[in-house]
Structure formats: C-alpha cells, structure tokens
Amino acid sequence: LSMDDRDGFIWLDGKVVPWRDSRMHVLTHALHYGSAVFEGERIYDGRVFRLAAHSQRLINSARLLDYEIPWTRQQIEEATRAVVKANGLQSGYVRPIAWRGSEVMGVSAIGTTVHLAIAPWAQEGRLSVQARDAGINVTMAKYRRPSADFAPGHAKVAGLYLICGIEKDKALKAGFDDALMLDWKGDLAESTGANIFLVIDGTLVTPTPENFLDGITRRAVMSLARKRGWSVEERTVKPQELSRASEVFLCGTAAEIVPVGSVDGHNYQAGPVARTLMADFHKLVRSPDCEGFGESTHLAPPVDRAA
Ligand code: PMP
Incomplete structure (x- = not known):
C-alpha cells in the first residue's frame, strides 16, 4: 500500500x-x-x-x-x-x-x-520474528557520523539521514539487513536507524552518544540492564571490539531490540542478554506510565524536571 x-x-x-x-x-x-x-x-x-x-x-x-x-x-x-x-x-x-x-x-x-x-x-516491529530469532546480518558502512562541530548530531533532522539512507540501501542491495556506522574518529557509533550494544566479558558496552542520537530506547535498555544488576558501560568502542563480543544487538523505536547474527560474516548467537532485555522491554512498553519521560529525563527541560 x-x-x-x-x-x-x-x-x-x-x-x-x-x-x-x-x-x-x-x-x-x-x-x-x-x-x-x-x-x-x-x-x-x-x-x-x-x-x-x-x-x-x-x-x-x-x-x-x-x-x-x-x-x-x-x-x-x-x-x-x-x-x-x-x-x-x-x-x-x-x-x-x-x-x-x-x-x-x-x-x-x-x-x-x-x-x-x-x-x-x-x-x-520492522523485523520478522524469524529475523529476531536468528539475528540480523549487518555490514560496515563507508560513510561516518560527522563530528559535533560538523553537524547538529543530536537533532533528529532529515538532512542527517542522507548518509543513513545511502548506507541502508547499499546494505540491502548487498543482501544484508543493515549497516553499522563509525563516527568521524573511526570509533563505533550506531546503525543507520538504531543504537548498538555489545556484551564483552559479561558487561554491556555501548558507545557514548557524543555525535549521534542518544536513543530513547537505548536509555530504556540501559535502565533495564541496571535493574537486573548488570554492569553497563558507556564509552568509546573500537570496531575491533566487535570480534571480542559474545553478543551484539541494536535498539531503537522501529527496531525495538534486535540481536545481530553477524557482522560481515563474523557470527554471533542471539544470546541470553538480548533475549532477557527483549522480555523486560516488552513489559516496560506496556506499563501504565509508559507515556512519560521515564529514564529519558535528559530530554526534559529543567522546569519539567522539577515538576
Ligand atoms: N540512531 C538513529 C540514527 C535513529 O534513527 C534512531 C531511531 N530514532 C535511533 C538511533 C534510536 O533512537 P530511539 O530509540 O529514540 O528511537
């Protein structure tokens, strides 16, 4: 339609x-x-x-x-x-x-x-249940997320989706589901429409959103993981660390939480961390107070925060 x-x-x-x-x-x-x-x-x-x-x-x-x-x-x-x-x-x-x-x-x-x-x-959800079970297959993008003094990366602005669209199309045409984007320094940033988490030695690791969107789903995922007592690190993530991760998953409004099954042929299991968070997320989004700021209070103006 x-x-x-x-x-x-x-x-x-x-x-x-x-x-x-x-x-x-x-x-x-x-x-x-x-x-x-x-x-x-x-x-x-x-x-x-x-x-x-x-x-x-x-x-x-x-x-x-x-x-x-x-x-x-x-x-x-x-x-x-x-x-x-x-x-x-x-x-x-x-x-x-x-x-x-x-x-x-x-x-x-x-x-x-x-x-x-x-x-x-x-x-x-954009992805079929089957894709969610096996995880999606992604490739590395050529274009990078620009630095904070090159573009207003925290704005969800149409113009900044130009390179996301090009990379997403290229990935789909090459038989992948999506592409992972680096930032201008060459560190791991996000996918073309979702944020990324890696599980390294039992810790959830996610890139610091200095020059890309600090997703509302990303904030919810960090909070759910901490509620379970899991350690979460926001830090610089090198693309080489992908090979050390036991699990990789993406999260965003459209994607919800979706395990990554492979990055350019390097395979991952759609593992227990992503599965548990998917179940927790499913409950969270159906809770009665789900319309508020929740864990995304960083987006609220100070006056609202006090109220
Ligand atoms: N990064 C990009 C480029 C996105 O388009 C999205 C989806 N809005 C996200 C991250 C995730 O943001 P959110 O969880 O707020 O949907």
Whole structure:
C-alpha cells in the first residue's frame, strides 16, 4: 500500500485531516534543504511509549536548527493521542514531523512558516520474528557520523539521514539487513536507524552518544540492564571490539531490540542478554506510565524536571 494513498487521518497544523489530503508544495524549504525534524514513536496497547520524551526531543531538534515549533509539548502530546485515536490504532508507529514551508525559496529559511504533521499507522516491529530469532546480518558502512562541530548530531533532522539512507540501501542491495556506522574518529557509533550494544566479558558496552542520537530506547535498555544488576558501560568502542563480543544487538523505536547474527560474516548467537532485555522491554512498553519521560529525563527541560 503506497504511503500517500491510504485511508485514515493525519494531524496537520492543528486539524485532523483525511490521509490523502495532507499535501505540501514542491517549493517547500525542507524538501530542498533538509530542514525537517522528526520523530519515530511506537504505539503499544493504544499508548505511545515515551510520548513526552519524543515530543520534547522533536522541539529540541528544531531548536538545534534555530527554529521553534509553534506548539507546546503538551499540545503535541494531545494531538498525537487524538490522531492515534482517530485512526483506531492499538499498536503501530507514529511519525511526527516539523518543517519549514514554501513562502520563500533559498538556503535561508527566514520568512517560512513552521508546519507540524503527525501521522500514525499500523506497523509491527520492522523485523520478522524469524529475523529476531536468528539475528540480523549487518555490514560496515563507508560513510561516518560527522563530528559535533560538523553537524547538529543530536537533532533528529532529515538532512542527517542522507548518509543513513545511502548506507541502508547499499546494505540491502548487498543482501544484508543493515549497516553499522563509525563516527568521524573511526570509533563505533550506531546503525543507520538504531543504537548498538555489545556484551564483552559479561558487561554491556555501548558507545557514548557524543555525535549521534542518544536513543530513547537505548536509555530504556540501559535502565533495564541496571535493574537486573548488570554492569553497563558507556564509552568509546573500537570496531575491533566487535570480534571480542559474545553478543551484539541494536535498539531503537522501529527496531525495538534486535540481536545481530553477524557482522560481515563474523557470527554471533542471539544470546541470553538480548533475549532477557527483549522480555523486560516488552513489559516496560506496556506499563501504565509508559507515556512519560521515564529514564529519558535528559530530554526534559529543567522546569519539567522539577515538576
Ligand atoms: N540512531 C538513529 C540514527 C535513529 O534513527 C534512531 C531511531 N530514532 C535511533 C538511533 C534510536 O533512537 P530511539 O530509540 O529514540 O528511537
């Protein structure tokens, strides 16, 4: 089913509109200059996991690009709930996106209107249960995540997905499921759409997100592991350490938690650490307070943190 030709509703600039009517002009700034910011969220039992954290990260991403979304976090949360309900979804994926409009054409976005759309649809975890059992097969990407003074890496901004898209397509065409990306220094960063964990000598190790997205799922996974009394290290991870790991897994909103079965032919077992965390995660996302900031309080503005 083509994404632009479906039944259902999208929240667009304050109104819930029929799916096929949510269109924009070809001279939209974001289309030409990559200035859209977005989120990926997941609906479990009719509720959006970490809705507050995702909505705040959307606002923060726009601010990192020097623009303000003309809706408060609470309004974005209400709009999300309303459109999920309008579509009658109990489970699925939500894509909120904010972008600079079409009033002016040129590199500068000054003078353009900021728009916001929220589109939810039915979508199970990206990967089949079978792929989850065996683990996915990944390769190493050529392009690297840029340094913090080269791009606003903590913003979930359309422009920064250019290299992710190229690497993901290349991996799929070569028969892999995804690609692992290094950062500008040559250290392990993340995959094209998820964060990464390695299990080394019984410790969970994950790269410090200095120049890439500090995933909301990543934070949840660290917290679940610590609750089990497991040691978790956030540190620089060299790609060579992949050969020492007993398990490797990815995590993100779309991927949830997915074991890696191989990296360029080096095989891993979809092991007990990932399996236990998958079960814990399954429970967490269905807990009654799952819509809040949870363990992602780093995304909340100080005023909200005190409240
Ligand atoms: N890195 C990238 C590049 C991503 O696209 C995502 C998915 N949003 C993540 C990491 C994981 O982030 P989250 O857990 O917040 O979905």
